[in-house]
Amino acid sequence: MCLTEPVCGTDLGILKTKAHEQEDGTYKISGQKIFITSGDHDLTENIIHLVLARASDSPPGTKGISLFLVPKYIVKENGSIGPKNGISTGSIENKMGIKGSATCVLNFDEATGYMIGPKNKGLNSMFTMMNLERIIVGIQGLGLSEIAYQNSLNYAKERKQGKSNSSKSQNGSADLIIEHADIRRSLLNMKSIIEGERALCFWLSQQTEVSLNHNEPKTKQEASDLVSLMTPVVKSLFSDLGMEITSDAMQIHGGYGYTKDQGIEQLYRDNRITPIYEGTNSVQAIDLVFRKLINKNGDIVENYINILRKDIETESSELKPYQEKLKIYLEKLIDFTTWIKEKIKDSKDDANAASNDYLKVLGYVALGHSWLKVLEVSFKEVSNNKKFYEDKIQTAKFYFHRVLPRVESHYSSAISGSGYIMDFKFN
Numbered sequence: 001m002c003l004t005e006p007v008c009g010t011d012l013g014i015l016k017t018k019a020h021e022q023e024d025g026t027y028k029i030s031g032q033k034i035f036i037t038s039g040d041h042d043l044t045e046n047i048i049h050l051v052l053a054r055a056s057d058s059p060p061g062t063k064g065i066s067l068f069l070v071p072k073y074i075v076k077e078n079g080s081i082g083p084k085n086g087i088s089t090g091s092i093e094n095k096m097g098i099k100g101s102a103t104c105v106l107n108f109d110e111a112t113g114y115m116i117g118p119k120n121k122g123l124n125s126m127f128t129m130m131n132l133e134r135i136i137v138g139i140q141g142l143g144l145s146e147i148a149y150q151n152s153l154n155y156a157k158e159r160k161q162g163k164s165n166s167s168k169s170q171n172g173s174a175d176l177i178i179e180h181a182d183i184r185r186s187l188l189n190m191k192s193i194i195e196g197e198r199a200l201c202f203w204l205s206q207q208t209e210v211s212l213n214h215n216e217p218k219t220k221q222e223a224s225d226l227v228s229l230m231t232p233v234v235k236s237l238f239s240d241l242g243m244e245i246t247s248d249a250m251q252i253h254g255g256y257g258y259t260k261d262q263g264i265e266q267l268y269r270d271n272r273i274t275p276i277y278e279g280t281n282s283v284q285a286i287d288l289v290f291r292k293l294i295n296k297n298g299d300i301v302e303n304y305i306n307i308l309r310k311d312i313e314t315e316s317s318e319l320k321p322y323q324e325k326l327k328i329y330l331e332k333l334i335d336f337t338t339w340i341k342e343k344i345k346d347s348k349d350d351a352n353a354a355s356n357d358y359l360k361v362l363g364y365v366a367l368g369h370s371w372l373k374v375l376e377v378s379f380k381e382v383s384n385n386k387k388f389y390e391d392k393i394q395t396a397k398f399y400f401h402r403v404l405p406r407v408e409s410h411y412s413s414a415i416s417g418s419g420y421i422m423d424f425k426f427n
């Protein structure tokens with residue numbers, strides 16, 4: 001996908017790549033695209049670029065952008081590969097991580113392109129792919145977190161340092177670091193976030209299936225709106241927490257984590273792109289707050305909150321303590337939602353400065369809800385597979401006690417507003 005240019009990444013309305021229509025209905029595309037993932041390689045016989053450009057008679061801004069298919073090699077009538085198109089690879093970007101992926105600068109010099117979809121509606125066409133990509137980037141963060149956790153757990157079971165509080169080792173020998181309370185806390189922090197994220201992903205996949213295949217148009221639409229609400233959350237929360245988890249994994253490995261010996265620093269470097277590409281996390285949060293809470297179909301976040309309200313009220317003595325805890329933080333989400341809806345109308349800077357916190361609050365509550373669903377099954381099934389489900393119940397306990405309360409600090413810092421931020425004079 002070729003969107004980004006030297007002058008624009010987030011703000012595609014100012015892109016400069018031009019498309020001149022030819023008599024045969026094709027276009028000549030000229031301009032420069034940067035940071036293009038797999039922009040050039042020899043793994044396939046041809047590369048089909050999807051390029052955003054502005055036709056010569058189109059208006060400025062986002063309303064004048066169209067989508068073009070621009071092949072590296074022109075394809076002949078009979079489907080065979082023809083001459084090289086006017087695309088050259090300026091360079092390969094020198095990156096911090098994901099070194100196995102060729103990220104390219106591409107120069108288009110009167111390259112032949114074919115318009116896809118309606119003229120000037122290129123952003124809409126591109127965004128059908130971008131939304132899927134965003135979920136995938138969130139899952140990239142989740143995958144890297146999982147490898148970081150597995151490595152940390154193994155290392156903590158091998159590395160001996162210091163004495164634990166309940167140490168039985170003698171003759172000056174040290175205990176395994178997994179026996180230290182702080183290391184255990186860090187491992188459980190990773191595990192409870194990762195497994196909660198995975199449960200949320202299954203719920204999201206289920207909603208996606210409903211949005212694509214259900215017979216009832218209303219049910220289909222409601223599921224589609226929930227997917228749209230949760231897409232920026234999965235993208236941003238999972239990739240941000242991927243930074244926390246890969247950093248904590250490095251910490252568990254001590255100096256060996258910082259050096260290249262154990263491969264942990266690579267996970268940190270590789271994950272660092274996930275909060276940036278496919279729309280930066282801050283921009284995702286702003287999109288969530290300004291465009292995803294309410295749409296033409298109604299109050300989407302309110303519908304989501306109602307699902308949670310219902311699940312918190314199901315009668316179960318085992319679930320009760322968890323339902324009660326989730327209720328406390330759901331109330332914070334409700335208060336925050338009321339606050340932010342007001343700010344969207346009359347104080348956009350307050351809403352903008354609170355967006356990241358709002359996304360986190362929605363995300364942590366969504367993970368809490370996902371854990372509640374996991375617990376429901378775990379309590380039912382624990383007698384059939386004690387080891388597996390007891391592990392889930394204990395991990396959930398950590399999430400509800402140690403991670404979910406983060407909601408409180410995000411909420412109280414965000415509602416302090418933005419006056420003192422906007423008035424600050426940077427020297």
Ligand SMILES: Cc1cc2nc3c(=O)[nH]c(=O)nc-3n(C[C@H](O)[C@H](O)[C@H](O)COP(=O)(O)OP(=O)(O)OC[C@H]3O[C@@H](n4cnc5c(N)ncnc54)[C@H](O)[C@@H]3O)c2cc1C
Nearest residue numbers: 001002003004008009010035036037103277278279280282
């Ligand atoms: C390894 C890699 C692979 C990539 N692959 C592709 C690809 O295949 N195709 C492609 O087209 N692009 C690709 N990109 C580009 C990537 O999508 C952009 O870098 C990203 O969208 C951010 O754009 P930018 O770098 O221009 O940053 P800017 O848009 O200049 O943003 C700079 C900062 O300003 C903030 N900001 C911007 N606007 C606002 C706002 N309105 N409110 C608040 N904050 C704001 C951003 O959050 C960010 O922190 C890739 C980039 C990298 C590094």
